[in-house]
Amino acid sequence: MGKDVIIACDFAGAKETFEFLDKFEDKKPFVKIGMELFYAEGPSIVKEIKRRGHKIFLDLKLHDIPNTVKKAMAVLSRLDVDMTNLHAGGTKAMMEAALEGLTRPDGTRPMLIAVTQLTSTSQERMESDILIKEPIDKVVMHYASCASEAGLDGVVCSPKEAGKVHELLGNSFITVTPGVRFADGDKGDQVRVMTPADAKAIGSDYIVVGRPITAAEDPVAAYERCCREFIG
Numbered sequence: 001m002g003k004d005v006i007i008a009c010d011f012a013g014a015k016e017t018f019e020f021l022d023k024f025e026d027k028k029p030f031v032k033i034g035m036e037l038f039y040a041e042g043p044s045i046v047k048e049i050k051r052r053g054h055k056i057f058l059d060l061k062l063h064d065i066p067n068t069v070k071k072a073m074a075v076l077s078r079l080d081v082d083m084t085n086l087h088a089g090g091t092k093a094m095m096e097a098a099l100e101g102l103t104r105p106d107g108t109r110p111m112l113i114a115v116t117q118l119t120s121t122s123q124e125r126m127e128s129d130i131l132i133k134e135p136i137d138k139v140v141m142h143y144a145s146c147a148s149e150a151g152l153d154g155v156v157c158s159p160k161e162a163g164k165v166h167e168l169l170g171n172s173f174i175t176v177t178p179g180v181r182f183a184d185g186d187k188g189d190q191v192r193v194m195t196p197a198d199a200k201a202i203g204s205d206y207i208v209v210g211r212p213i214t215a216a217e218d219p220v221a222a223y224e225r226c227c228r229e230f231i232g
C-alpha cells in the first residue's frame with residue numbers, strides 16, 4: 001500500500017483552494033475535499049482538481065439506507081475520485097451496497113474507508129446519547145472489523161489506534177489518520193496528536209494534514225517536510 005500525505009483542503013470556496021494549490025506548481029499532492037468545500041462548490045470543484053492532476057479523497061461520510069448510499073456512491077465514483085468514505089454505523093449491509101455502487105463497469109473503484117466512532121464523541125456521550133455501553137476502543141475495533149468483513153479497504157482512525165487496527169485486521173487493511181502535528185508546531189484544537197514520523201513508525205498508511213500545511217508561512221515547504229518525515 002502506497003504511503004502518502006493527504007492535504008485537508010478545508011477552504012470555504014474554489015478561489016481559496018486554487019490559490020493554495022497554485023503554490024505547488026508541478027507538484028500534485030493528494031488532497032482531501034470535505035463537506036464544506038463540496039457543498040459550497042459542488043461536483044465541479046472535484047472535476048477541476050482532478051483535471052489538474054491531483055488524487056482526491058472525497059470526505060463526505062455517507063450514512064443512509066443501503067439503496068440510497070449505493071446510488072450516491074455510483075455518482076461519486078463517476079467523479080473519478082480516488083478515495084471516499086462512509087459511517088460504519090450504517091451497518092454491513094450499507095457498506096456492501098456502497099461497494100457495489102462504487103464499482104465501475106470495468107471493475108475498478110475508488111478506495112472506500114469507514115469512519116468508526118467520530119473522535120468528537122466521548123465515552124460518556126456515546127453511552128447517554130447513542131446508548132452504546134461498551135468501552136469506546138472496543139466499539140472502534142468492532143466497527144473496523146465490520147468494515148473489513150464488508151470488504152472495505154480500511155478506516156479513518158487516530159494515529160494512536162492505527163497499530164491496533166493493523167494487529168487485528170492485517171497490514172493490507174489501511175489506516176488513514178488525521179491529528180498530525182509537527183513536533184515544533186501548534187496543536188490547534190486537536191488533542192491526541194502525533195508527528196508524521198511517529199505516524200510512520202506506528203504504521204499509518206495515509207496521514208491527513210490540514211492546518212500544519214494550509215496555515216504555514218510556506219505551505220510547499222511544510223508539505224515537503226511532512227513527506228520527508230512520513231514517507232522518508
Ligand code: C5P
Pocket residue numbers: 008010034118119120156178179180188190208209210211212
Ligand atoms: O487542520 P487539521 O490537520 O487538524 O485537519 C485535520 C483534518 O482531518 C480536518 O479536515 C478534519 O475534519 C479531519 N478529521 C479529524 N479528525 C477526525 C476525522 C477527520 O481531524 N477524527
